[in-house]
Amino acid sequence: MSDIDQDALDAYSRVVSSVARAVTPQVASITLRRGNGSAVVFDDAHLLTNAHVIGSGDSGTVTFSDGAETPFRVIGADPLSDLAVISTEAHGKEPARLGNADDLVVGQLVVAVGSPLGLSGSVTAGVVSALGRSLPVQQGKASRVIEDVIQTDAALNPGNSGGALADASGRVVGISTALAGVGLGLAVPVNPTTRRIIDTLLVEGRVRRAYLGIVGVPAPLPEDVAARTGQHAGLRIVDVVRSGPADRAGLHTGDLILTVAREEVADAQGIQRRLFGEVIGTPLPITVLRNGAMVDVFATPTELPVG
Incomplete structure (x- = not known):
């Protein structure tokens, strides 16, 4: 391997490890009666996760990467965007920095942090493989489509759902979802529309469409x-x-x-x-x-x- 190749690998490793150090404390494993997933801290008492992770549940337990645990309750969920907001006691964790997925480009480095298969604090890296994907989901008896989904080759498995997809600066640009199954990495974008959904869930507990x-x-x-x-x-x-x-x-x-x-x-x-x-x-x-x-x-x- 040439010195140039080694330097490039070293630079790549430094970026991934830096993002992992910054984002891992902001991502928790969540456990409900019906299963588990991941969630991202976005303020002093709230975390963002997937609606399909919450399902019909209304409470559970949050476990952070340092082992700290706290109960949570569901504030609201929006199946059409596959986003949900949960509330905990003051957890003392620094909130994640939310980015804007509208600025992503295909080929850009991204880092996924979550709890695949229950293994908390797991980190994978890859690139943005495609933008603007559509993800069919089942909402009750009706079929819906989540629009504008991010596709990545970062490995995402069950349990990663609700975790963070971050850019090279450590800003969370997506909420990972394993809805499509093992082997296909998808994430709900974090952008101005997402922020509006989050604000609405915090205030009203649901999003009227x-x-x-x-x-x-x-x-x-x-x-x-x-x-x-x-x-x-x-x-x-x-x-x-x-x-x-x-x-x-x-x-x-x-x-x-x-x-x-x-x-x-x-x-x-x-x-x-x-x-x-x-x-x-x-x-x-x-x-x-x-x-x-x-x-x-x-x-x-x-x-x-x-x-």
Whole structure:
């Protein structure tokens, strides 16, 4: 091995070990009657974990990497984002620094800290393999999709769920999830939308969602439209739920959504960011490209049912 290769490996090891030292004390193992997982400290009395880790449980035990234990209770969970907030007694741990997954790029180094298979304080490293993945989940009797998921080749196994995915600066940019199974590393992004969900869970214990009843995929705009609007992508509707808000508003399969509430939309996450509780029952202006023409409609979202 050349000196250059050795220097590169040494630099890589220093980064990973530095992140591990900083983040490991901020990640706990959590135990419930039905199983276990991991959680990340984000303030003096609260930790962030996965909704699927909590399930229907309402309490359990938190164990930190130094062996300290404390009981916790569930404050709230949001199955659609697979996030949950739990509360403990004052634990004396320094909160994790939350980053912004919107700034991640494919190939970037990330470090996962959690409790895979019950082994607390475990550290793995890898890179961001892909961004913007969709993760199908079962919510009661209904199937939902968690949008904008991070894919990584850092090894994640059952028990890692709810743990931290951190960047090279030790900022938590994702909450790991093993929902997809062993061998595929996925994490729910930490970004402005996530922070809004966390704040809502802290105050209300749940997240009310608005519902339009459409399924879409990102699609480029025609060159002439892109030149005229300055927008380069939209969301192509591939399915409209019969009798849903979008159907009643006159949206059709094949329409290319450009804006919702006068804000540009380029993917499903762009719409979901606008579909929180406050817009339920409020007419939303939606602009679509249909057969080469701009069409404006008003759709009134209903509340997304739970379960």
